[in-house]
Amino acid sequence: MTHTPNPAHTARESKEPVIVVGAGIAGMTAAFRLQQAGHPVRVLEREDRAGGRMRTVRRRGYHMDLAAILLIENYTQMRDLVRDLDIEDTTLRTNNLVGIRRDGRVHRLRANRPTDLKRSGLLPWSSVPAMVRLQADLRKYAGRLRWNSDMGEAATLDTETAAAYAERRLDTEFRDYVVDPMSAMFFNSPPDLSVVNFLFSMPAVNSEWFNFHDRVDTLTTTLAARLDVETRAEVTQVEETSDGVRVHWRREGEPEHTEEAAAAIVALPGPVAAGLCPGLAPSTLDYLANVPYVPDIHVYFGVDRVPSEPATCVLFPQREHADLGVITFNHNFAPGRAPQGHALLTSYYRYPWAMAHWDDDDDTVEALTHEIHRQAWPEMARHIEAHQDMAYVQRWKNAVILRKPGDYARLRAFNQGLDPRSRIQLAGDYLGFSATNSSLVTGERAARRVREVVTGGAVAAGRV
Ligand SMILES: Cc1cc2nc3c(=O)[nH]c(=O)nc-3n(C[C@H](O)[C@H](O)[C@H](O)COP(=O)(O)OP(=O)(O)OC[C@H]3O[C@@H](n4cnc5c(N)ncnc54)[C@H](O)[C@@H]3O)c2cc1C
Incomplete structure (x- = not known):
């Protein structure tokens, strides 16, 4: 112009x-x-x-990334900025193993390997055609799901919720164990969320991940x-x-x-x-x-023994827990998040829980989170309670946008x-x-x- x-x-x-x-x-x-x-x-x-x-605080040797935590290789403009700042040597390619909880088990898949969905045992063989349809849609829409746009191209896809898309194009297994836990990454649920968020996040997650040594900030x-x-x-x-x-x-x-x-x-x-x-x-x-920003409350736990979970994050479908969305294993994301021999975990909720508990004090939020861990993942709850040496509650009023x-x-x-x-x-x-x-x-x-x-x-x- x-x-x-x-x-x-x-x-x-x-x-x-x-x-x-x-x-x-x-x-x-x-x-x-x-x-x-x-x-x-x-x-x-x-x-x-x-x-x-995009800020980090340090407490008792733990580096807590207070909001943004996951960066992906197809953040092209961020990679360009890192290059222009001449700080490429502070970045590294990171672990991108994701867990999804189903029937009391964690199914693990590498984010950039769609075929792991099948191999991990998360979905039954009957969902293979749905997987193929999803990959076809992602290829077809790739040009409209770009970071460097004003989302104008993506708007043409914005005609239904993620849940309606899953029902129309995928199957109920996919809806409950992939689309639903993916939406927890935005603190939301598929019946609320535009399909664009799901489609946008899939190629993003289908990528290698990178991060900064020690701290995202x-x-x-x-x-x-x-x-x-x-x-x-x-x-x-x-x-x-x-x-x-x-x-x-x-x-x-x-x-x-x-x-x-x-x-x-x-x-x-x-x-x-x-x-x-x-x-x-x-x-x-x-x-x-x-x-339409939604709020977020999440809770960090520093523990003095590293749990055996190798994934960077474990997502909870609502069939597994209604409120708990994700537990991240920050020490598995990238180095420097926890002192040697320690681990840092973070529990994130879907936004209705954050709204309902916004006025609770930090001690109450921490106690409720222990209780929710016991319901959702008893073994991990025991590990955290036995080895906890730090807890920290973080809140964001304008966290992410519910589209x-x-x-x-x-x-x-x-x-x-x-x-x-x-x-x-x-x-x-x-x-x-x-x-x-x-x-x-x-x-x-x-x-x-x-x-x-x-x-x-x-x-x-x-x-x-
Ligand atoms: C819990 C959480 C997890 C997230 N995870 C990821 C992730 O893994 N990967 C990812 O890519 N993105 C993630 N995001 C989203 C990402 O963090 C944000 O989209 C992005 O950082 C927003 O940047 P911004 O500069 O637009 O806004 P902000 O970072 O909010 O910057 C606005 C700044 O303005 C300042 N400010 C406010 N009012 C005033 C005023 N009156 N005067 C002067 N200054 C003012 C604020 O203090 C702030 O520093 C996450 C967000 C949250 C909340």
């Missing part, structure tokens, strides 16, 4: 920075790409650390170290002026700050962005305010309606598939648009 160059804007560019609001992967990727292109850029972050939902801490990030800076308003933007922010104990800038990128969850940008079009604000059928079509319309020439550009996981790589892609798109606005020229995709 083009618009008439404005020499005044070009002149401002060298004097005034672009302000990025939010130091998650979306915001910091945007900031880094702008900085690479020679633009002064400042990032304002509410918390005392950058990273957002190596990427975000590297970005933060190379950028001007102002932490404990809570932005309260972003407004467009006649030739730029004005950003208001506060920090405890200081008078309110007001900064002028050439443009701003607001890289926050949609409902948070809606509260900060009252000047956006009413339809935009309405969409942002209603992005129902039709939501991707609404997302496409929303993306298409955004003004590429606005001095306030949006980025974040709600503009694509709710995961780190698509957040990063929306940050790159916002950076490209801001460059076009402040320089008055077109910038080719991929050349932010």
Whole structure:
């Protein structure tokens, strides 16, 4: 897209920075790409650390990745960013063995080997035709399930729930023991979830996995170290002026700050962005305010003896447990998650449980989780209780997005309606598939648009 160059804007560019609001992967990727292109850029972050939902905390020698944990080789744009940051040596290809619990047993399969579905004994032989149909659909739809899109192509598939797709194209075994546990990875259930989420996650999971040594936030801490990030800076308003933007922010104990800038990128969850940008079009604000995030509660357990389970994660179909979705074995994902001889496990719930227990204190959540382990996997419950040396409860209010059928079509319309020439550009996981790589892609798109606005020229995709 083009618009008439404005020499005044070009002149401002060298004097005034672009302000990025939010130091998650979306915001910091945007900031880094702008900085690479020679633009002064400042990032304002509410918390005392950058990273957002790609952040790690260390406690008693355990590295707990607080949200994003699983990264896949087909995160092409993330791999490119890692290369551009010159930190490839901090990554490694990781174990991708997944377990699915059925009838009190764990069936294990390698994520990138669809035929393991059959070999693992998870599904009966009668499900082989369904498996073949699923692989055929994934091949047919591959071009529409891409990270670098605005999900517009995927929207054409968004006509039914994952459950309805499973019933129409697969079989009940597949629905109950593959589609259902896969949806637990989004804290959801197939009757709620668009088929696009299932189809999107299958090729993603059908891939090799990679990760960072010790902690997933190596990427975000590297970005933060190379950028001007102002932490404990809570932005309260972003407004467009006649030739730029004005950003208001506060920090405890200081008078309110007001900064002028050439443009701003607001890289926050949609409902948070809606509260900060009252000047956006009413339809935009309405969409942002209603992005259907669901909450998450998950509980880490550090244990002083490594359990024998070799999988990175074990998924629980609802037939096995109604609330518990996944237990991850973080020490099996990648090195450095637990001290030598110890292990780190994490229990995740489906979102209705997180909603019901949101106000419970951490001790109650921990006690309930032990009880649920005893119901869902008694041997693992015994191991955790006998060897526990640390527990930690993490909550996210805006965790991931519950996309129902039709939501991707609404997302496409929303993306298409955004003004590429606005001095306030949006980025974040709600503009694509709710995961780190698509957040990063929306940050790159916002950076490209801001460059076009402040320089008055077109910038080719991929050349932010
Ligand atoms: C439990 C969980 C597990 C997940 N697992 C995976 C996974 O395995 N793989 C994967 O790819 N993705 C995963 N995701 C999704 C992924 O973490 C997110 O999609 C992605 O990190 C979002 O990045 P973002 O930059 O869009 O938003 P965020 O990371 O939320 O960044 C927004 C930033 O803005 C800051 N902020 C908020 N309000 C203000 C304000 N007023 N002023 C200034 N700053 C503000 C926040 O503190 C935050 O740092 C998971 C998410 C959750 C919750």
